[in-house]
Amino acid sequence: MNPIKKIKTIFREHSLKKDEESFQKEYYKNSVLSYPPRSLTLGISSACNNKCVFCAYHAEDAKNGKSNVQGLNYSISMENFKKIINICYRGRVPHVHICAPGEPFLHKNILEMIDYAIKIYGITSFQTNFHRAVFEKNNYYDEIIKRGRYVKYITTDVLSGDPDEHEALKKGSTYEDVFSTMEKISKHTNILFRVHLILTTYNYKHINNLIDDLHKRKINATLEIVNLHPHNFNQYTSNEAVYTSGNTDIEKALKEASELGKKKGIPVSVPQPFDSHKNPCGSFWTRLQTWPVAGNDPERYHENVIVGGCNAVVIGDLNTLGYFFDYENIMDLWNNEILVDIRKNLLNGVYPDKACVTCQSYMGS
Ligand SMILES: C[S@@+](CC[C@H](N)C(=O)[O-])C[C@H]1O[C@@H](n2cnc3c(N)ncnc32)[C@H](O)[C@@H]1O
Structure with a gap:
């Protein structure tokens, strides 16, 4: 390894370690966070060959307005995929998982995406x-x-x-x-x-x-x-x-x-x-996910951010935490007004959506 690359690697590893320590200190204590999300799940497309009976996107029974995410079609471009990976890597998100509301291997660029994630991160994971x-x-x-x-x-x-x-x-x-x-x-x-x-x-x-x-x-x-x-x-x-x-x-x-x-x-x-x-809902201190929800701009389905496919999203009103490309760096997104408000409320036992009472992580009053 050339010396400059070696110094950069040592510096990055040190910073990643510091982030993890900050996470341990700030988890469920602070509303503005000094560390980046612990992971990002990148949802690359909606097409699926399965119709899982529990799936809010593709189950036959999820039709007719029973789910806020059913039937939303999109596919991320290679260019936007790369942009998200780059922003995450630069922002020291430790891990990006390649996933989809559909089946990732139906995306025509799946291998190119895996290779790009490997090129930037050295290692990857997918569903x-x-x-x-x-x-x-x-x-x-x-x-x-x-x-x-x-x-x-x-x-x-x-x-x-x-x-x-x-x-x-x-x-x-x-x-x-x-x-x-x-x-x-x-x-x-x-x-x-x-x-x-x-x-x-x-x-x-x-x-x-x-x-x-x-x-x-x-x-x-x-x-x-x-x-x-x-x-x-x-x-x-x-x-x-x-x-x-x-x-x-x-x-x-x-x-x-x-x-x-x-x-x-x-x-x-x-x-x-x-x-x-x-355990109370810790998602807003740990992770982000790109995943479309009804009410988003259909042109921007690929960059809509949520924390996961929970009931607040699927049957409640929490359809966005922001659009990824409105932010130049991950910390601006991670500490945007919506996320900071949600964390502040959670610290006072107030959950972000009325549907949260249906969740196992509901510990509100
Ligand atoms: C959209 S899915 C499927 C991606 C891929 N096509 C597959 O079949 O593995 C992503 C993950 O969400 C989980 N999931 C979907 N609906 C769920 C539900 N109602 N409760 C819990 N997990 C769910 C699935 O089990 C899966 O692991």
Whole structure:
């Protein structure tokens, strides 16, 4: 490495460490923050081959005004993708995750985007559903394997260890395709697969099978079991579908899954019951996401900023925290009037939207 580059790298690492220390000090204490967001999830396009029953963008049941994000079409250009990555890197956002309200690998520039993120950050991560037709047509298997050293992790949904149950919830996905792709990539790389299972009363019975399958197929994976955002547009997204404290069957299933995970070398993280309200909403101190919401300028869907696809966004009125390109640097966006006001209110127990009462992180009065 040339000496100037080396000095720059040391300086950056030092600054990143300082940012992390400031985060620890200022989290849920300050409304104006001295550190940049801990991560940005970059939503690259809306097109999808799945119609997941819980998805606020693509579920059939989310139509007819039941979700503020349903059917919003857009696709980010390579130029704008690069601009966002550059602003994040310059602003010391430690990590940018490539994701989408749709399927990232349906974007024609996905490989170019992965390569650009690697060029700037040295390493990247992305989400995909491993849709077989698209992967075969473009030989994305080998393209991912080629980039294996530079891919920190891949996130993907597997909603049950029972293929039929997975396929009924993640409509358009095939359990075997997802597993055989992870298996294939694992044979040639050390990429970590962060497998997401959205927990509901409909899909907790076969988690052990999922862990066994990951182990048997030698997939380097973690299983992240997360609570559902109950958007309430069908039975699967209803308040009755979430994991609550009285549900001893789910509690038992989660305990068994954690134990089996330990035995099989697959780390498993489990959520608290939805109604335990253990932690207040910390998203406004940690992360940003580009994702379109109804009410945004359709020309600017690709640069609309939120913190995540929570109920404040999907069924409430929180449709923007600003447009990315209105700001020259990330700190101006991160400390804009909207975000600072939200943090100030949260510090007084006042949540940003009326829909926040439906969230597990609601701890307002
Ligand atoms: C828009 S999605 C899907 C991206 C990609 N096409 C895929 O299938 O993996 C991004 C993430 O949001 C999660 N998600 C979507 N709806 C959700 C809900 N109602 N509750 C919790 N997580 C949800 C999904 O499980 C997924 O991990």
